[in-house]
Amino acid sequence: MKIVVPIMPRSIEEVEAIDLERLAEADLIEWRADYLPKEEILKVAPAVFEKFLGWEVIFTLRTSREGGKIELTNEEYVGIIKEVAAHYQPDFIDFEYYSYQEVFEQMLDFPNLVLSYHNFEETPENYLEIMSELTSLSPAVVKIAVMAETEQDVLDIMNYTRGFKTLNAEQAYATISMGDLGILSRIAGQVTGSCWTFASLDEASAPGQISLATTRKFLEILEK
Incomplete structure (x- = not known):
């Protein structure tokens, strides 16, 4: 399982101030561009991709529809993604998907999509339907992050991931049970088949996220 570290710069100066040595244990970088005003994203993009030249980068606009920091119309959302993709070719x-399903057809030419679903309130009863639909679309990665309300929620997410991965060996999954209860799901990829876990450097981007250093220690123990 690879470790993704989200970066959430609020200015070019914050990008330039990032200490790459502190990210040495990370496998991928997720640029959470939603921490910037929408008119600043394309201005800051060159600094981000120059800073992380040689790294695998996930470009993410986590909108307010799914717990993020920015509100975008369908046209704005797709427009920013297309601009960044055309000029900087992020790896992912x-x-x-569920928030912008109406414009999903415009994304069909992109082979590196992470089709994501986030629910910061609960683990929904239709979780299996969500996982099945996203799997049927064969993206680069199916990413699902939902809030754990009970220990059983955590075990269910881990079990469902294992089941889907067994039946769809070629499909990559990144599944997370959020909150303090769900921490186990963040380090259990070797068992469940989840390909990524998300770890924080200074500021967590989701509930239950643990530090990069601690995550690496856990994985070294579990993946011996």
């Missing part, structure tokens, strides 16, 4: 592009 996060797409909030």
